[in-house]
Amino acid sequence: MSATIPNIITVKNLVKKFGSFVANDHLTFEVKKGEIFGFLGANGAGKTTAIKILCGLSYPTSGELSVAGFDIYTQREKVKRNIGYMSQRFSLYDDLTVFENIRFYGGIYGLRKKEINARSHLLMERLGFEAARDKLIRDIPLGWKQKLAFSVAILHNPKIVFLDEPTGGVDPITRRQFWDMIYEAAHDGITVFVTTHYMDEAEYCDRVSIMVDGKIAALDTPDNLKREFDAPSMNDVFIKLARA
Amino acid sequence: MPGTSVHVQQLTKRFGATTALEDITFDVGKGELFGFIGPDGAGKTTLLRILTTLLLADTGRCTVEGFDVVKDYRRIRSISGYMPGKFSLYQDLTVEENLKFFATIFGTTISENYHLVREIYQQIEPFKNRKAGKLSGGMKQKLALSCAMIHKPDVLFLDEPTTGVDAVSRLEFWEMLQRLKAAGITILVSTPYMDEASQCDRVALMQNGRIMTISTPREVIRNYPLSLLSVKAGDIYQLLGELRKYPGVHSVYAFGQSAHVAFQKTKLDKDTLSGFLKKNNHAVVEIEPIEATIEDCFMELMNTPRE
Structure with a gap:
């Protein structure tokens, strides 16, 4: 990515402590606008802690952070309004219909009724979900749920969308269709910040950071990382780093 | 046993x-x-x-x-x-x-x-x-x-x-x-x-x-019914779209930085595919026949109608 593209996330010396335990140990990185940024790491490496801070859900112990152009200490509500979030579970309400979920999330993000109707119409058409509009979430297949959850997370046109293991447990065809949607969102200028345990998905990211024990152990394009660690795939890069 | x-x-x-x-x-x-x-x-x-x-x-x-x-x-x-x-x-x-x-x-x-x-x-x-x-x-x-x-x-x-x-x-x-x-x-x-x-x-x-x-x-x-080519090129997303337009292709799926292109056994032709991609402005880095992975097999079985 060229240097002229502006940063959408800037993190300088982020430290987060829980008592004497250092969950994030001086993290420093930038994410560029429109980038697909892979945020990888072993279990317990500190990924979730960092994501919570970036989403404005938890305060850092120290460090400078700007997300979507807003300061993480003083402008948390503005940060929240300019990001989208989707996790593997609990993204949609099982006992609401497809449309009710869209209306609910649209309302939370302050969209007008007319806007919600227009966008939900467009969204259903794009996903081919028109027939499922009034079905309960619990009655639609998991693959559909994940695609809908992603669409809902970007319904308000956020600057950044955070995806926390969005493809866990999803069948291999749907997993690939999901990545098509990620590419499309990035193409439309939405920055994608994604965690995954599928190492083939790490290859689809523009840049990847790998956390080990609270620190960023590596950060670069997948190609450069493979070269640097003399590894044939991102899976091998990951294993070399996390086992070191 | x-x-x-x-x-x-x-x-x-x-x-x-x-x-x-x-x-x-x-x-x-x-x-x-x-x-x-x-x-x-x-x-x-x-x-x-x-x-x-x-x-x-x-x-x-x-x-x-x-x-x-x-x-x-x-x-x-x-x-x-x-x-x-x-x-x-x-x-x-x-x-x-x-x-x-x-x-x-x-x-x-x-x-x-x-x-x-x-x-x-x-x-x-x-x-x-x-x-x-x-x-x-x-x-x-x-x-x-x-x-x-x-x-x-x-x-x-x-x-x-x-x-x-x-x-x-x-x-x-x-x-x-x-x-x-x-x-x-x-x-x-x-x-x-x-x-x-x-x-x-x-x-x-x-x-x-x-x-x-x-x-x-x-x-x-061994029971995978198709032939597979692995294709590597610069932009995987564009490459997938291009490959899906290729006549006779059965399926195209992304696998990390490669695309797996499946053909009916008889239609496998590495050179023609390579020519097709070059003609469409794709700098092909690598193209080679490969054995299917379990994931290729799984997706093919998902696409096979039930008997």
């Missing part, structure tokens, strides 16, 4: 209008490491819950070590180890208290079977006074496996033990399973990770409550 450990015949289970399992039949031999591979909703958990006598099937018959899952459920519970998909140990008991609890309810002691769990348990023993709820994901998984093993079961049922676990811990977990298999324990394990199939003696590929195929991983790959 030195005798049957698990026998399942024409098993069906419905939840309301949803068919969770449909006409499932298979056998697992004693000492075998058998994998159920499939995404969420495939029916893996329901199947394991029926085999561990926690759920009743609608129709069909299952036995574990010759015991019937309905009639002899008590016997099965004493000879089985079960690690549920959801962490189900006592969060407010310590690591050691949990292990002691499970040993005691199965009428044994930690010291009696320590040799069985030693290699796994040693890795979490430094934290034996920590509450189970305070463990990291990888440590919880090791404790759960220790608790499932401490009464020296004949058969081990593991429901998605590696889900949500990072690549390194997954690798270590499978190394542990190989050691348990070497000790003669029959293992039935489910996973959504296709690449873990190669660790199993045999696998059942599952989708929407059905078994699409049962075989050794080698045989599944």
Whole structure:
């Protein structure tokens, strides 16, 4: 990515402590606008802690952070309004219909009724979900749920969308269709910040950071990382780093 | 095969209008490491819950070590180890208290079977006074496996033990399973990770409550009905779109930085495809015939209409 593209996330010396335990140990990185940024790491490496801070859900112990152009200490509500979030579970309400979920999330993000109707119409058409509009979430297949959850997370046109293991447990065809949607969102200028345990998905990211024990152990394009660690795939890069 | 450990015949289970399992039949031999591979909703958990006598099937018959899952459920519970998909140990008991609890309810002691769990348990023993709820994901998984093993079961049922676990811990977990298999324990394990199939003696590929195929991983790959080319080029997303326009292509899927292009066996032609891509302004880095992976096979089976 060229240097002229502006940063959408800037993190300088982020430290987060829980008592004497250092969950994030001086993290420093930038994410560029429109980038697909892979945020990888072993279990317990500190990924979730960092994501919570970036989403404005938890305060850092120290460090400078700007997300979507807003300061993480003083402008948390503005940060929240300019990001989208989707996790593997609990993204949609099982006992609401497809449309009710869209209306609910649209309302939370302050969209007008007319806007919600227009966008939900467009969204259903794009996903081919028109027939499922009034079905309960619990009655639609998991693959559909994940695609809908992603669409809902970007319904308000956020600057950044955070995806926390969005493809866990999803069948291999749907997993690939999901990545098509990620590419499309990035193409439309939405920055994608994604965690995954599928190492083939790490290859689809523009840049990847790998956390080990609270620190960023590596950060670069997948190609450069493979070269640097003399590894044939991102899976091998990951294993070399996390086992070191 | 030195005798049957698990026998399942024409098993069906419905939840309301949803068919969770449909006409499932298979056998697992004693000492075998058998994998159920499939995404969420495939029916893996329901199947394991029926085999561990926690759920009743609608129709069909299952036995574990010759015991019937309905009639002899008590016997099965004493000879089985079960690690549920959801962490189900006592969060407010310590690591050691949990292990002691499970040993005691199965009428044994930690010291009696320590040799069985030693290699796994040693890795979490430094934290034996920590509450189970305070463990990291990888440590919880090791404790759960220790608790499932401490009464020296004949058969081990593991429901998605590696889900949500990072690549390194997954690798270590499978190394542990190989050691348990070497000790003669029959293992039935489910996973959504296709690449873990190669660790199993045999696998059942599952989708929407059905078994699409049962075989050794080698045989599944050998039965892949198409020819495959792996294509590497600069922009994978553009490349996929371009390849899908190529006449005679059966399917195109992304695999990391490559695209797997499937053809009917007779239509495989590397040079023509290479020419086509060059003509469409793709700088082809690499194009080579490859063997299918389990994931290629799984997707092809998903696309194959049911007979």
